[in-house]
Amino acid sequence: MDFALTDEQRSIVEVTRAFVERELYPHEEEVERTGVLPPELAAEIRRKALAAGLYAANMPEQVGGAGLDAVTLVLFEKELGKTSYALHYTGVARPSNILLAGTPDQRERYLLPCVRGERVDCLAMTEPEAGSDVRAIRTRATRDGDDWRISGTKHFISHADAADFVILLARTGTDDTGRATMSIFLVDLDTPGVALHDGYRNVSHRGYTNSIIDFDDVRVPSDALLGEEGQGFALAGTWLGSTRLQVAATCLGRAERALDLSVTHAARRKQFGQPIGRFQGVGFKLADMATELRAAELLTLHTAWRYDQGAATDADIAMAKLKATEMLAMVADEAIQIHGGMGLMDELPLERIWRDARIERIWDGTSEIQRHIIARSMLRPLGA
The missing domain is CATH 1.20.140.10 (Butyryl-CoA Dehydrogenase, subunit A, domain 3)
Structure with a gap:
């Protein structure tokens, strides 16, 4: 087995390490002291990360990402992990790979803007009564003509206050054994009926916030469904x-x-x-x-x-x-x-x-x- 890094991997490690030490380390104290990542600082880091080619490194080249393989991505993440989570994850975002399952229209509206740093996603799975037991999710999406209506509450939703839309896991039915089936939806956070609330004070990862999101009979169109109905677990x-x-x-x-x-x-x-x-x-x-x-x-x-x-x-x-x-x-x-x-x-x-x-x-x-x-x-x- 060859454990040596390739020239490209060494270069990525060196560039990422230099970026972390130059652009992120200097802001650690402020974020830790205040518990806040100022939006203007996040935007500045995002701009520099885009210029350095470090943004959306987990995404394939075909959609504008760096196209890193898993081994190189681990080396990349290791360097970023040396600093504050709020700084490296919010400023040097890695959009959720679930978005790759989208239709061409969903890619244009959600995935590609995330890769370009124009939009930010968050993922909502956890609920007050459903943590490790995902089958216990109560948030439900029901069909209403060609649309869907969504009701329920999610919590511990990471950096939702900095996001533009949510990738939402909701119940949509039951299978032959009576177990809940799940589907995933893309919901803009400014959709009527969506309410974002401050989450809990956390001793870990200051500045990287969590939120509570209520969905009160939220109406979304049929094309908000990501992937196939009932295939949310697989995604x-x-x-x-x-x-x-x-x-x-x-x-x-x-x-x-x-x-x-x-x-x-x-x-x-x-x-x-x-x-x-x-x-x-x-x-x-x-x-x-x-x-x-x-x-x-x-x-x-x-x-x-x-x-x-x-x-x-x-x-x-x-x-x-x-x-x-x-x-x-x-x-x-x-x-x-x-x-x-x-x-x-x-x-x-x-x-x-x-x-x-x-x-x-x-x-x-x-x-x-x-x-x-x-x-x-x-x-x-x-x-x-």
Whole structure:
């Protein structure tokens, strides 16, 4: 197996790393202190990301994206993940790949403007009574002549306050076994009956907001349906696979930054007449952090390689997300321990990385859900 990066991959990593250090790092303190990403700053970053060719990097070249393969996309996301989520995800957007399932008209109205940085999408699946159990979704879309009427409530909807339209998962019927069937709709947020409310205060990813969206008998035309009626789960699956890999990749970046800071501190900080890294209690922490990071990185890259081959399973992706998110929690915690009291002060990014790490084991599928997927894949072939 050849683990070497291609010249193109090295170039993408270098360009992305330079962009993050030059354009995003300087704004971290402001976003963390205020909890707000100013719209004018987001627009400025978006403009620079477009000029640098970093915007919509997950999209195929045919629609104006960078057309990165999964392995290169993991390397790209890893570099972006070193900084504030609000800065890199809002300013250097990666539109949902669900939009690729759209009709030519939907591509013109929704997908292509997102790739060009003219519109912003958000995805609404989670509800107050439906988190991991997607089948419990209550938001319902019913036919009304040639139109659809949608009613229900979504919450924890990431960056909806910066979005122009929502990619909505709603119940549209039942199958032969009586289970709910789902469909996906594209709904402009200025449609009558759609109400956007402030979400909850979150200790993780300050500046990257969540919202509550109410749909009160919202009428949308038949062409708002994305893909086929009743096939919402299948479409959502295409999104979940790529986003779980994305979560894993950004966790690698933050863990690497925390480890780099820890190594530097352990080499320069002296106690009892020598660098603290020479003490076994600190040196062994560094060794364990580095080993766990390497293992998570190799697992994530291998999963991305399988994704490019069309061979990645749900269990492969679940393993990558599980390992990377839990590795980040360990590395962030140990980094703070190595830094002592200063690790918890906001003069360093470690307390942010530590706080931000907590949500990664919850969103895009909890660690328990990932373990369930992995265990199920092992037992099913044996009939269990």
